[in-house]
Amino acid sequence: MINFKAFNGTVTTIDDFSIGQNNEAGCYKLIAVENGNGTLVNFVVAPTTYFVDHIMVAVGDKITGFYDANALVPLIYPPQFRALVIAKDTPYQNVKVSFFNSQLESSDGALRLNISSHTKILLENGQAFTGSIANRNLIVTYGATTRSIPAQTTPNKVIVLC
Template sequence: MNLQSFSGVVMVINDFYTGQNKDAGCYVLMTVDNGRGNVVNFVVEPTTYFVNHVKVHVGDRVTGFYDADAATPMIYPPQFRAVVMSKDSRRENVKVDYFNRRLQSSDGTLQLNLSPQTEILSTNGQYFTGNITERNLIVLYGATTKSIPPQTTPHKIIVICS
């Protein structure tokens, strides 16, 4: 997965019709505006992971993470299937990316240093006991060093099992 992100304010939340009556109410379309003239529609599916299981409302600042390699309709505004949604917080940073064997993000902007206190879970909330390297991870962390790349000791990691 080639995970990319888009951040902004939720402007509209509507039901999203998939064409299947059994899916009514299970899919949502969130319109997000970054305040600089860019708008994205995120299709929120039953499998979309919400960081900290928060509920998102119109007016909230969010970041949506999507697979940039997935097929998308050629429409405006762009419409992406949300893999992960995060409500922005001043107390906590969220990074969703592929982390290599050295636990460095694919874009080189974050290096993870694990501690015994780092909670490692799967998306279903259970403890993850496998190897977290060379995987897509949802990383929740506070401060980083000023080194290149910045380093952090995350307080929680959620492994995206595909």
């Protein structure tokens, strides 16, 4: 199971990243992110990395990168994680990437979803998802939450990671 973790900060550089000899130049990127407290992280962005709302990222943007904390990483500084999902920070929009159980509660117990008829439920390719979203890895975009534990929200959009 994927253990989603997030790192938030400002993009400081974007460079091409070579992973082999198979003429893949330009297909992979290395995005350096600094969190404002001096902590740096490099995200390896593959063609399969999902960008929330299909945004274009530029130097100076504030982003959140989500990665698998259980994945193997090289022992280098700054740490280098394979980005699974990247979201550009947007006012009034929060993004959560997690496994949601049968009660639609995130794996860290911090967020519970209340799905409404206005919630868009999509696949990564933008097509409608018609199955159950319970017990799946989800990208959730939402606004306000309750102050309860776990916080509850009615999401604007749910993207199912198949």
